Amino acid sequence: MAQRLTEYLEIADGRIRCCRCSADICDRAENYKLWVLQDRVPITEVPGAGDPAPYGMAAELELRRYCCPGCAVQLDTEVSLPEAAPLWDFQVEDAADVD
Numbered sequence: 001m002a003q004r005l006t007e008y009l010e011i012a013d014g015r016i017r018c019c020r021c022s023a024d025i026c027d028r029a030e031n032y033k034l035w036v037l038q039d040r041v042p043i044t045e046v047p048g049a050g051d052p053a054p055y056g057m058a059a060e061l062e063l064r065r066y067c068c069p070g071c072a073v074q075l076d077t078e079v080s081l082p083e084a085a086p087l088w089d090f091q092v093e094d095a096a097d098v099d
């Protein structure tokens, strides 16, 4: 039995997979963002975002889009410093609760 994590991610048989195309992504104990497609662009190149400097933000911020390696559906987005690791949105701690 699968447990839904997000709109497009679920856990089944100890693995995180895409609900849309069933692509296997990674073990449930891992950060799925390390195993999916990533698109990174400087925040200044995002239409409508403008220059972050007047707002006291770091100009080197980037927008990251994470997409399924099987069907390319967008799984998540985040704004981060380029050198920062992908945010770990959720961590499954007790395997007995998810199968």
Ligand SMILES: [Zn+2]
Residues within 6 Å of the ligand: 018, 019, 020, 021, 022, 023, 068, 069, 070, 071, 072, 073
């Ligand atoms: Zn997919």
